[in-house]
Amino acid sequence: MIVSTCGTSAGTIHLAAAGEVDLGTVDDLTMALARAISTEGAVAIVIDFSEVTFCDSSGLHALDRAYHEAHVRGLVFRLTNPQHNVRRLLEVTGLAEQLTGS
Numbered sequence: 001m002i003v004s005t006c007g008t009s010a011g012t013i014h015l016a017a018a019g020e021v022d023l024g025t026v027d028d029l030t031m032a033l034a035r036a037i038s039t040e041g042a043v044a045i046v047i048d049f050s051e052v053t054f055c056d057s058s059g060l061h062a063l064d065r066a067y068h069e070a071h072v073r074g075l076v077f078r079l080t081n082p083q084h085n086v087r088r089l090l091e092v093t094g095l096a097e098q099l100t101g102s
Helices: 026-037 057-072 084-093 096-100
Strands: 002-009 012-021 044-055 076-080
Touching (some): 057 076
Parallel strands (some): 044 076
């Protein structure tokens, strides 16, 4: 799994993830999200999941934790472009609306 910062604009930090998010790779996602959330001047975190082919419960937990940490800090947190299988997992677990806004 690869997580990269795609850029920042007006306080929004854009991240992109690619590959599989599972117990073996979730630490990369967790660390990238923590860095983004703690960035001075950040107002929003947007993470593109269009290249994520698989996400297990450890990935969902990391996203949920990051969402709550961002909320505590007053930041907007949005997951965008999840592939069908990831979106379905978000829907089944009740996290779709919270993380994607839809």
